[in-house]
Amino acid sequence: MTIALLGTGLLGSAIATRLLGCGHTLTVWNRKPERCQPLVDLGAQQANSPALAAAQADWLITVLSDGPTTQSVLIDQVGDALRGRRVLQIGTIGPAESQQLADAVHALGGSYLEAPVLGSRPEALEGNLQLMAGGPDELMEEALPLLRQLSQKPVHLGPVGAAMTTKLALNQLIASLTHAFSLSLHLVQQGGVAVEPFMDLLRSSALYAPTFDKKLQRELSGDYSNPNFPTAHLRKDLDLFMAAAQQAGLNSEGLSGLAALLQRSSAAGLDELDYCALHQLTAGQTAAATPD
Template identity: 30%
Template sequence: MSVGFIGIGRMGLPMARNLLRAGIALDVWNRSPEQCAELVGGGARCADSVDALFERCDIVFLMLLNEAAVDAVLGRGTPAFASRAAGTTVVQLGTTSPEFSAALAADLRAAGGAYVEAPVSGSRVPAEEGRLVGMVAGHDAEVEAVLPLLAPLCASVFRCGDVPGALRMKLAANHFLIGLVTVLAETVHAARAAGVDLDTLRQVIDAGPMASAVSRAKLGKLLAADFSAQAAIRDVSTITQLVAAQCRQAGAAAPLIEHCVALYRTTAAGAHADEDMIAVIHAFAGPAT
């Protein structure tokens, strides 16, 4: 079995690195090939082209920015798609709409390929430490073939039925995460305005039943004004819109996430798009209304 990995970015690099450390021979490709240098130094082979990678690999992981990037890499809608899909299991690690994923699964299977959804919950640090939470969906045999490859990446993996079950689950989990971090940012903004001692506030929250790994990490970053990206605002804005769309399509009222859509869109449109999602605190800078 030969394995490929496409998309060597903020999340893709540490994930590919962990596959290499687990002894998995890896072919890699990235639109900016210099991103692959560290992995090549660790034993990976950098493919000259997308086609070269697909020719060599039985299973190909995708960790790409958005749906357009997925279509471009696969050559979807072009003659290249059939040759890349045939005999290949495509594993989608990134976050897209469930509808896009379901249509992609149908197209890949029609072209003689296979498809497994495997979106992950967690940002750069859990990715580096192999502590992501994975969700998988697809035909049983295809999922079984991929599960051992997820072990170096994920602390836990949950099966979610057939496509697009894993992405629906991922968006539901992101709904909670986005709400949590947004209200934490609002809390710090309001507490600072009220003259509350922020370090004591941090200790109170950390000592109580509301504390979590996420609240501790993000509260620490907020108090230190550390906006270095673990999950960038521009990416979170896109995912927030996907979460809201899932709620609307289900007919579920979700006023909080709809407000988050506006907050993250505003923040992404300004100077903070590449900063961590805690930079949503800048959206609260105006006067109270």
């Protein structure tokens, strides 16, 4: 296939690398052109604009930071070049934003499938992302050969909005589980309890989630570098979940404290670090009391 990929951040660059490894002809674009160079070294072509990237593509894949950015790039910059193009929108945005984007793409003569993923750079490179799709049945069928190179089992959840709703529901669990584990870990340590006996009890209980062990060493060592999913993205996705929950008439006030906590990550210098760096925020006064 001839594919254009817009957005070569952590996830986008990994997806692009995977597609090149599968033998596709790939054109890439990023608002920071230097971020395309590693992909050019692997055989991708680099476009000077989103419209030029889309011009000859069978599929146009977007992996951009948020809804407004995706709208700006696809509708304002690609614009009329969307006619006859099939868009695969992977970036996490709100369900309502996704529907608005689909309507705008259709108005310009293109077709639109939302396809957010669970997983990050390692899974993308291996083609093991958990991919959920929302959009027309016939477009899903057309996309399957491509989707199966990114995910072993792509799941079609329904019309546009269904996949983004599911993605936000899953990312809310990432935020809540990480927050809950961080607080518990701090408390047992402050109480003088050794970490391993606590973890042994947790692992053998119904309370255990694998993400606890996945993040344990980072939290114990305080090393949050080389993220696959940064704190700023977790904050953005939790805010999107709360907005969607409010629109659905749900009571999400229990998440307000966590959302407020994550608002402090920028000033704390945690935005570009791994999302479990929120462990520094839950430390509260104990962080200041920790000796150098």
